[in-house]
Amino acid sequence: MGLRKKVAMATKKQLISIKGISEVKAEKMLKAAREMVNVGFTTAADVLESRKxxxxxxxxxxxVDELLKGIETGSITxxxxxxxxxKTQLCHQLCVTCQLPVDRGGGEGKALFIDTEGTFRPQRLQAIAExxxxxxxxxxxxxxxxxxYNSExxxxxLVQASAMMAESRYALVVVDSATALFRTDYSGRGELAARQQELAKYDSLLALEGLRLKKGRGENxxxxxxxxxxxxxxxxxxSITEQGIQDELN
Known part of the structure; x- marks a missing residue:
């Protein structure tokens, strides 16, 4: 639902700027997204009820779950x-936990993983699944x-992911990493303005909650x-263990 909402809030010009999306296709995408997502006024009481x-x-x-109250679906972290x-370990972890029943901390859905740096490891998912x-x-x-393979x-x-989510129950979309290809494709000093412009297009589809990860003692x-x-x-x-993200090691 998060990606559908971002598409619904996008302008036709923003969608057309994405390679492969024609004006006609952009109009169809906007119409479908806006029919699925309420982008008009509502009451604060309705908003509160929906968040429940x-x-x-x-x-x-x-x-970490206590800190964040879990990773919220329908928004971008x-x-x-x-x-x-x-960072990548947590992405793999969530690809598994999103498939769990809701009462076990899951979303009872599938995951989408867009890999920009070649870090995806399916065997890691199997270890966490165990x-x-x-x-x-x-x-x-x-x-x-x-x-x-490139920013385009x-x-x-990302647009394909939005279409897939409309057809099946997906609880998670991972992009690892979101900015690496933009840095590579627009690496020259003279291309800084172009890179920022392209990143602005990408960011217009996303609403971010920022989490900084840093090293602690040992494996913590x-x-x-x-x-x-x-x-x-x-x-x-x-801590990072063979079976994924867990509480700190003493």
Whole structure:
């Protein structure tokens, strides 16, 4: 629903700027998205009631889940931080937990994974699935994967993801990493303005909640909320194990 809403709020000009989307196709996409998503006025009481039905996904760590109240579906969460802090690990973790029943911290849905840096590892999903008593092969079947090779291709895949979510129950979309290909495609100093323009198009489809990840002691890592409309700026400690993200190791 999050991506459908972003499409519904986009302008026709923004959609046409994406390679492969004609004016006619953009009009059809906008019409379909706006029919599925209410983009007009509503009451604050209705907003409160709708948020009661929001599904949140477990990260695998009780401490992090307590910090975030889970990863909220229907919105976009940005992970950033230094190398080896667990950003990609958490993405893999969520691809599994999103398939769990709601009462176990899942979304009872599939996952979409757009990989821009070649970091996707299906065997990692199988190891995490074992922790939750899930069949590894079934978990893999419920993850739709695509490798993006340039920034234009990445934008096309994001639009395809929106269409797929309209046809089946997907609880999660992962883009790892969201900005790497833009940095590569527009690497020269003279292309900085063009890169910022393309990133602005991409960002127009996204609403971000920012989480900074950093290294702690040993295998422990620290997650800090740095940008959120509802969460206070605070931290939680977690660890990276063979079976995914878990609470901190003593």
């Amino acid at each position: 039905d929001l599904i949140t996904l477990s990260t695998g760590s009780n401490a 940005e992970l950033f931080g230094e190398f080896r802090t667990g 922790r939750y008593g899930l069949d590894g092969d079934s978990v893999l079947d419920n993850v739709a994967f695509a490798r993006a 291709h990445q934008m096309q895949l 890592r620290v997650m800090k909320v740095v940008d959120s409309p509802i969460l206070p700026e605070s931290e939680a400690i977690y």
